[in-house]
Amino acid sequence: VKKQRKFLVGGGTVAALVGYLMFTGMKDSMVYYHTPAELVAKTTADPSYKDVGVKVGGRVVPGTVHFDQRTLDLRFNVVDIADGKTQFPVHYNGPLPDTFKEGRDVVVEGKLSQAGTFEASTLLTKCGSRYEAGAEAYES
Amino acid sequence: VTQIGEVALWIALAISLWGVAAAFIGGQTRRGDLVLAAEHTVLGVFGLLAVASGAIITAFLRNEYRYQYVANYSNVELSNFYKVAGLWAGQTGSLVFWALLLSLFSSIAILQNRNRNREFMPYVAGTLLAVLAFFLVVIVFASNPFKLLPFAPADGRGLNPQLQNYWMTIHPPTLYLGFTCFTIPFSFAIAALVTGRLDTRWITTTRRWSLLAWFFLTCGIIFGMMWAYVELGWGGYWFWDPVENASLLPWLTGTAFIHSVMIQEKRGMLKAWNIFLILGTFLLSIFATFLTRSGLIESVHSFAQNLTIAWIFLGFLSVVTLVCSSLVWWRRDQLQPESQIESWLSREAAFLGNNLLFIGAMFAVLWGTIFPLVSEGVWGQKISVGPPFFNRVNIPIGLMLLGLMGIGPVIAWRKATARNLKRNFTLPLAALVLVGAGLWLGGIHHTQALLTFALGAFTLTTVTVEFHKGARARSGIEGEGYAKALVHLVARNRRRYGGYIAHVGLVFAFMGFAGKAYNVEKQVVLRPGESVEIASPFGHSYKLSYQDMSWYTAKNMTKLIASFRVEKGGRPAGIMTAEQRAYNQREEINTEVGIRRSWDEDLYLIFAGVDDAGGVLTGANPRPATTFRVLVNPLISWIWLGGFITAMGTLVAMWPSAVLAEPKTARRPVATREPELVEA
Numbered sequence: 001v002k003k004q005r006k007f008l009v010g011g012g013t014v015a016a017l018v019g020y021l022m023f024t025g026m027k028d029s030m031v032y033y034h035t036p037a038e039l040v041a042k043t044t045a046d047p048s049y050k051d052v053g054v055k056v057g058g059r060v061v062p063g064t065v066h067f068d069q070r071t072l073d074l075r076f077n078v079v080d081i082a083d084g085k086t087q088f089p090v091h092y093n094g095p096l097p098d099t100f101k102e103g104r105d106v107v108v109e110g111k112l113s114q115a116g117t118f119e120a121s122t123l124l125t126k127c128g129s130r131y132e133a134g135a136e137a138y139e140s
Numbered sequence: 141v142t143q144i145g146e147v148a149l150w151i152a153l154a155i156s157l158w159g160v161a162a163a164f165i166g167g168q169t170r171r172g173d174l175v176l177a178a179e180h181t182v183l184g185v186f187g188l189l190a191v192a193s194g195a196i197i198t199a200f201l202r203n204e205y206r207y208q209y210v211a212n213y214s215n216v217e218l219s220n221f222y223k224v225a226g227l228w229a230g231q232t233g234s235l236v237f238w239a240l241l242l243s244l245f246s247s248i249a250i251l252q253n254r255n256r257n258r259e260f261m262p263y264v265a266g267t268l269l270a271v272l273a274f275f276l277v278v279i280v281f282a283s284n285p286f287k288l289l290p291f292a293p294a295d296g297r298g299l300n301p302q303l304q305n306y307w308m309t310i311h312p313p314t315l316y317l318g319f320t321c322f323t324i325p326f327s328f329a330i331a332a333l334v335t336g337r338l339d340t341r342w343i344t345t346t347r348r349w350s351l352l353a354w355f356f357l358t359c360g361i362i363f364g365m366m367w368a369y370v371e372l373g374w375g376g377y378w379f380w381d382p383v384e385n386a387s388l389l390p391w392l393t394g395t396a397f398i399h400s401v402m403i404q405e406k407r408g409m410l411k412a413w414n415i416f417l418i419l420g421t422f423l424l425s426i427f428a429t430f431l432t433r434s435g436l437i438e439s440v441h442s443f444a445q446n447l448t449i450a451w452i453f454l455g456f457l458s459v460v461t462l463v464c465s466s467l468v469w470w471r472r473d474q475l476q477p478e479s480q481i482e483s484w485l486s487r488e489a490a491f492l493g494n495n496l497l498f499i500g501a502m503f504a505v506l507w508g509t510i511f512p513l514v515s516e517g518v519w520g521q522k523i524s525v526g527p528p529f530f531n532r533v534n535i536p537i538g539l540m541l542l543g544l545m546g547i548g549p550v551i552a553w554r555k556a557t558a559r560n561l562k563r564n565f566t567l568p569l570a571a572l573v574l575v576g577a578g579l580w581l582g583g584i585h586h587t588q589a590l591l592t593f594a595l596g597a598f599t600l601t602t603v604t605v606e607f608h609k610g611a612r613a614r615s616g617i618e619g620e621g622y623a624k625a626l627v628h629l630v631a632r633n634r635r636r637y638g639g640y641i642a643h644v645g646l647v648f649a650f651m652g653f654a655g656k657a658y659n660v661e662k663q664v665v666l667r668p669g670e671s672v673e674i675a676s677p678f679g680h681s682y683k684l685s686y687q688d689m690s691w692y693t694a695k696n697m698t699k700l701i702a703s704f705r706v707e708k709g710g711r712p713a714g715i716m717t718a719e720q721r722a723y724n725q726r727e728e729i730n731t732e733v734g735i736r737r738s739w740d741e742d743l744y745l746i747f748a749g750v751d752d753a754g755g756v757l758t759g760a761n762p763r764p765a766t767t768f769r770v771l772v773n774p775l776i777s778w779i780w781l782g783g784f785i786t787a788m789g790t791l792v793a794m795w796p797s798a799v800l801a802e803p804k805t806a807r808r809p810v811a812t813r814e815p816e817l818v819e820a
Contacts, residue, residue: 006492009494015496021504028528030529031524031525033512033523067749070749071748095769098373
């Protein structure tokens with residue numbers, strides 16, 4: 001072990017450094033990931049949870065999408081994929097991602113406002129459907 | 141006829157399993173005929189996989205939509221170029237493609253070594269066949285590309301428009317070339333462990349394979365960044381997406397590996413460490429393939445969730461880790477270092493620092509990538525971490541590595557004396573201070589960007605001095621002109637100077653990354669005839685005048701095109717267009733950004749929305765209100781230039797000696813040439 005001392009000291013130093021950076025980095029950017037049903041249940045039980053930034057994965061409800069081409073305000077409802085019932089409106093501002101479409105699965109990050117609208121700062125269209133979906137469509 | 145491909149896959153699986161047994165039994169019992177048979181099996185598996193891949197491509201070209209895979213990724217209108225690329229457009233095909241590449245490289249390695257390294261070859265062939273067999277099991281049982289639909293649809297679903305891009309066509313195969321290439325050094329490491337021949341032989345004999353793997357991986361990552369920059373339409377090139385991270389992980393350990401093997405070659409240290417690095421690189425390559433294909437983690441790339449495949453992959457990773465760790469433990473006595481690090485101020489220590497930082501970065505990226513899974517497993521609550529986490533960890537590590545790139549190549553072995561330090565680092569440190577102070581006075585106050593430029597100047601100076609010293613010494617001894625001496629210097633010491641060239645490229649790329657700190661972005665609504673101005677961080681400004689909105693119908697899409705006249709600092713600077721395309725088949729809008737590239741900055745134009753697209757098409761609304769995002773991205777071109785230089789440097793470092801050898805010079809006796817040239 002004595003022979004490897006420098007190796008261990010160096011390793012320990014880098015591990016401590018990386019550990020510190022990771023720890024502080026986690027604190028800054030950790031975000032809970034919820035389904036719409038989970039988020040509604042949480043905020044109903046504890047209204048202060050609305051102030052916590054979260055990620056929500058759900059499905060875009062067909063017929064609810066409104067995109068203002070001028071202001072780039074996008075509004076749509078997102079529904080829980082599992083229960084198919086729980087839904088709430090989402091507001092996002094920015095260019096429409098190319099893969100955004102009714103019925104697609106999306107992940108939005110932001111906060112549920114007091115009015116019950118989810119104010120999203122990021123919008124990610126999941127491309128699971130984009131690459132491979134429809135296999136079943138042919139089978140049915 | 142194309143069903144022959146499925147038959148080929150089954151035969152390939154059967155013979156590769158047989159080959160694994162033949163190789164290991166042949167190796168242990170020293171039966172040359174069995175070993176030879178196993179080696180021929182590798183060639184046979186390559187032939188069969190070529191047949192299977194050919195069958196898939198044929199099915200694409202002949203529009204055989206009875207295959208689910210073809211129906212999902214092609215349609216009649218798709219050009220033949222993308223039909224051929226259909227082989228790797230989706231999960232099932234790309235696994236076949238992976239195996240095809242691996243069997244190709246395996247065959248080359250087998251043929252290269254038909255008269256060399258004979259004691260390694262049974263286990264090399266056995267390991268390669270075992271990996272191939274694993275992929276064939278996944279393909280045949282869990283992800284069959286020849287799966288038939290209950291009926292044959294008249295047309296397929298077509299290829300996602302975002303994938304109809306040149307970079308996207310070559311990005312996955314390039315990455316796969318890198319992933320599969322790393323399997324060759326890995327198999328030699330296994331052979332070294334099994335045979336107990338743990339000197340540098342396994343490293344020197346696979347040096348070029350490791351560099352080739354690194355070359356492909358680097359190119360693949362850069363192609364992916366180029367694709368994201370052009371196609372995703374938000375002006376960025378990297379957003380710490382799980383699949384991007386997955387390709388970065390083996391790159392990080394692979395980079396550590398190609399550096400640390402030099403320490404083993406020169407000083408006989410880090411023997412077990414190198415084994416673990418190549419093992420880790422191999423495992424992470426498999427992990428990257430698996431992460432892309434399983435959809436376990438939320439990602440823009442993720443393919444349909446397929447948990448069967450996830451479990452098979454995880455099982456394989458665990459078995460490989462267990463087997464390798466046991467082998468290392470078994471051989472621990474032969475893996476003792478022959479010497480120790482004597483001083484912190486030594487090349488060994490610099491290389492060790494480089495390695496530890498790369499491994500640290502790897503763990504951080506891995507942790508951030510799988511954290512949603514870990515947190516769900518441990519606390520029952522999915523928690524994800526975003527780009528701030530990755531930047532927070534990797535920017536400081538990157539800056540330290542940037543500095544080490546300047547220190548490592550020139551600091552003395554064993555123990556640097558004060559004289560050595562003074563001679564090598566006075567000028568680079570002066571460059572660091574001068575550039576840092578100059579930029580600070582010039583208004584660059586962003587800490588990370590400033591550090592990047594200053595450390596970059598430091599590293600560039602050490603490398604330049606190295607080139608200069610070498611060329612001057614050579615021109616003095618050989619009486620050559622300076623330029624000729626410089627060329628010969630590089631040609632004679634390709635490994636060393638190729639590495640330096642790669643470092644120069646990386647410094648440029650770092651500068652490009654730092655440019656992000658000075659991005660400018662603006663969103664406007666314009667009608668044709670109106671214009672917008674945007675200021676560049678370099679002081680001048682752009683004026684973009686919206687000329688008109690036109691449209692036309694192409695083969696499988698309708699395009700809306702917004703044209704701009706650009707003025708830079710009051711002078712005409714050409715025309716720019718940005719498009720929105722509606723593809724007939726997929727009911728999707730695809731944004732094609734406009735990019736005006738120059739060496740110092742890119743002007744980037746996004747067509748984000750138009751108030752009345754229908755009116756444009758009918759002619760009722762010739763002057764629609766259109767929403768644009770305009771970005772100025774400084775120094776982006778430096779990333780692509782740096783990537784290109786790094787790739788070229790890697791090519792120089794691995795180029796076989798015969799090609800660049802000077803024809804006029806008499807061949808020197810083998811013994812006086814550098815060892816790595818002999819190994820070629």
